[in-house]
Amino acid sequence: MKLRGSCESFCPETETKMRIKEKLLNFYEYKNGQKNVPGLLVKEFTRSAAGVVTPKVKDMRTEECLVRTVEYLFKEICLDKRKPFRFAYDFIFDRLRAVRQEIVIQEFDSRQSVRLMEPMIMFLAYSLYTLSTEPIDNFDPKICQQHLQECLKRVLCCYDDLEKDPQTESLRNLQRRYFIEALYQIFNLGVFEALSRGLTLPLHVRQDEVFKLAFNISMDYHRGHLYRVLQNIPTLPHIMCSLASLKMQTLRRRLLALFSHAYHNKVLTVPVTYLIRLLVLKSPNVLFQQCRQYNITVSKDRTAVLFYKNDYNGDINTLKSMHESFVNAKLERINLPEVLLLKKF
Amino acid sequence: MFGTVNNYLSSISRAAEACDGDTLGKFLSLRDVHVQNHNLYIAQPEKLRNSLKPPLDEIVTAHLKVLYYLAQKPPNYMEAYNQQATSCSSVVKLLQQLKDENWPLPLMYRVCLDLRYLAQACEKHCRGFTPGNILEKAADCMMGCFRVCAADGRAAEQDTKRLGMMNLVNQLFKVYFRINKLHLCKPLIRAIENSSFKESFxxxxxxxxxxxxxxxxxxxxxxxxxxxxxxxxxxxxxxxxxxxxxxxxxxxxxxxxxxxxxxxxxxxxxxxxxxxxxxxxxxxxxxxxxxxxxxxxxxxxxxxxxxxxxxxxLKFIVYRNLFKKVFAIRQTHQLDMGDFMSALQFVGVTDASLDETHCIIANLIYEGKIKGYISHAHNKLVVSKQNPFPPLIAT
Incomplete structure (x- = not known):
């Protein structure tokens, strides 16, 4: 017998009462500007553990209510500028986890799960990029990546399940799927498992333009054709582009390692303008930073670089990922909630 | 074959007493002729009186149920699979009971093989689970057998159940390759490589x-x-x-x-x-x-x-061979990068740019497929006087 929630508010009554009484409200759950006045509460994530009673029907939300909860989080909290984004992230991350938990407890079918989880994937991908420059104490990319991968795999399984059904999907739903399938390719760049999936997907997915672009990037990565990977990443759409850009520093490093061998010469130099173009960097200074890190000599007049294969430092850490200007330009132009909810592409 | 159920049961009993694993395996196989015998399609074989000792009786009971569910129209693969899984875990019990004996190994191979086939049939015909899930569960059942076999370290070499390991490992490989979970192969390989009589399989x-x-x-x-x-x-x-x-x-x-x-x-x-x-x-x-x-x-x-x-x-090897041809035509050690770009365009990479050509060559130099260096200022590839394109076998 499947459990079905009956609660129509973001937070079940029992939890609301308890948390108000015990003063366990998050910053985003207080009424704006008023201290200690509860505003809108959203159900917290609690670990299911031994000794915890199975949740009652009234403590679980209906599917529609879960959809509204996700929309509320993205439309209101995500855009809340009172505190830095990482606070909003922590709050939303926890509340989405509670939503995911309910998907499992209530045994939602593939269609229902997909509808709720696709926006979560978008949010995690967006956060991974936006918070990538934060120190580890503020944001742990590992956990975020792990959740992103889990959500992606779950949704992909749902797609496969839905594919068994001859019932035709709406164009909108298909578009959402194409975007997520492409995002999976980008997140798992050149990974065998992802590439094999990409190769065996139904033709209608493989023929989608965005998917094709993402898949070809991953394939070029597999072939070792880094030039194409670097040049094509900036042509990806918004969130996908931001996710891909997290690999830029590794890609640049690998290309610089190649160049240290290929342009290996004590006298000959390679112009800065050329390298900036190939490495998709916005200014010479960023290039010099790369050179410093990997021990590559810059000429005295700072217009060229000297490659020498024995100098290149292969043991040092790759530079931390940064906010890329080509991504930021894209992100500035989007309506974030609409994109996260996959209402606009 | 067998005619009546009683006849079938007593044949099994005889094979078991004779410790004849091969015959027993045949009698419990889904590929044997006895599966066409309608008298054996029994929904509740527990009610039959038989003289078989546990856990062999459980194996037979489950097998008859599998036959029953497969005879339904349409066949009930899911239930048949579940019964086969029960049969598989009873085989584990049987193996555990026997010390210093390994005669039921052929039976175990058969039961595991049929389990895999049934899991594949479920994947194909049934819905409502994530793809690969049933096969993965089947692999878990087989792992049960594998553990009993691998742990049998005391018996003499000809009697040890460890001889069954490789057959199971191969079956598990088939599952893991099918569901794309290659990382699960690693511990199995280690178990085989570490076994002292690797060569006697x-x-x-x-x-x-x-x-x-x-x-x-x-x-x-x-x-x-x-x-x-x-x-x-x-x-x-x-x-x-x-x-x-x-x-x-x-x-x-x-x-x-x-x-x-x-x-x-x-x-x-x-x-x-x-x-x-x-x-x-x-x-x-x-x-x-x-x-x-x-x-x-x-x-x-x-x-x-x-x-x-x-x-x-292989793509980069194709590039290497193409560039080698450019070298053969030009017959010089200072090759113009433009020539390589033209060569790329000539063989169909119509959008190849000079930047891309540089990167492809840089890659080949890095991998040791071309010996030389690029001079960016002169836009030339300077190749080594000796063996500029070393044979791939050497690199």
Missing amino acids: PLPEQITYKYFVGRRAMFDSNYSMAVEDLSYAFAHCPERFTSNKRLILIYLVPVKMLLGYLPRKSLLERYDLLLFHDLALALKAGNVNKFDEIVHHHEIVLIRSGIYLLVEK
Whole structure:
């Protein structure tokens, strides 16, 4: 017998009462500007553990209510500028986890799960990029990546399940799927498992333009054709582009390692303008930073670089990922909630 | 066969008393003729009176139920699978009971094999679970058998259940390859490699084992290991198993190509694999366009056999051969980068830019496929006077 929630508010009554009484409200759950006045509460994530009673029907939300909860989080909290984004992230991350938990407890079918989880994937991908420059104490990319991968795999399984059904999907739903399938390719760049999936997907997915672009990037990565990977990443759409850009520093490093061998010469130099173009960097200074890190000599007049294969430092850490200007330009132009909810592409 | 149920049961009882694992395996197989006997389709075989000792009676009961569910119209694969899984866990019990005896191993092979077939049928015909889930569960059941076998360390070499390990490992490989969970193969390989009598497993099992281990090494980009294992499998597989030999070649040929060995046409002809001959010709000629065309044309075959990604890795060798031709034409050690770009454009990379050409050459130099360096200022590739394009076998 499947459990079905009956609660129509973001937070079940029992939890609301308890948390108000015990003063366990998050910053985003207080009424704006008023201290200690509860505003809108959203159900917290609690670990299911031994000794915890199975949740009652009234403590679980209906599917529609879960959809509204996700929309509320993205439309209101995500855009809340009172505190830095990482606070909003922590709050939303926890509340989405509670939503995911309910998907499992209530045994939602593939269609229902997909509808709720696709926006979560978008949010995690967006956060991974936006918070990538934060120190580890503020944001742990590992956990975020792990959740992103889990959500992606779950949704992909749902797609496969839905594919068994001859019932035709709406164009909108298909578009959402194409975007997520492409995002999976980008997140798992050149990974065998992802590439094999990409190769065996139904033709209608493989023929989608965005998917094709993402898949070809991953394939070029597999072939070792880094030039194409670097040049094509900036042509990806918004969130996908931001996710891909997290690999830029590794890609640049690998290309610089190649160049240290290929342009290996004590006298000959390679112009800065050329390298900036190939490495998709916005200014010479960023290039010099790369050179410093990997021990590559810059000429005295700072217009060229000297490659020498024995100098290149292969043991040092790759530079931390940064906010890329080509991504930021894209992100500035989007309506974030609409994109996260996959209402606009 | 057998006529009545009682006749069937007493035959089983006799086989068990004689410790005849092969016959017992046959009597509990889904491929034996007895499965066509309608008298054996029984919904509740527990009610039959029989003299079989537990847990053999459980195995037989479950087997009869499997027959019953498969005889339904349409067949109830899901229930049949569940019963087979019960049968499998009873086999585990049977094996645990027997100390210093391994005669039921053929029975175990049979039950596990049928379990895998039924799991595959469920994946194909039933819905409402994530793909690969049933197969994974079947693998868990087989792991139960595997653990009993692997733990039997005290028995003498001819009586040890450890002799059953390789057969199970091969079955598990088949599942893991099918559901794309290759990382699960690692502990199995370790168990086999560490076993003291690795060489005493039957040859057919060793061939299958090497075939899968070789394929796994290939996916791990461990190409020399892959060649070693696959070559062993190919060399030892008897001539009469043409389709198996062909299967091995499908992996062996492209891996060897990646290491710089081109296949003989006569060999490919014999095994109906001329696709690789065409591919080798394009590769040799450095004809990128032709190469892509062949790959595209055989895309489905390449994807199905799981070598598409490997073949794609040959791309840089195609570039290397193309550039070698440029060198042969120009006959100089200072080669213009523009020539390489024109060559790329000539063979179908119409959008190739000078930047891209630089990057491709840089890649080849880094991998040691070209000896030399690029002078950006003069836009030239300066190649070594000795052996500028070393043979791939050496690199």
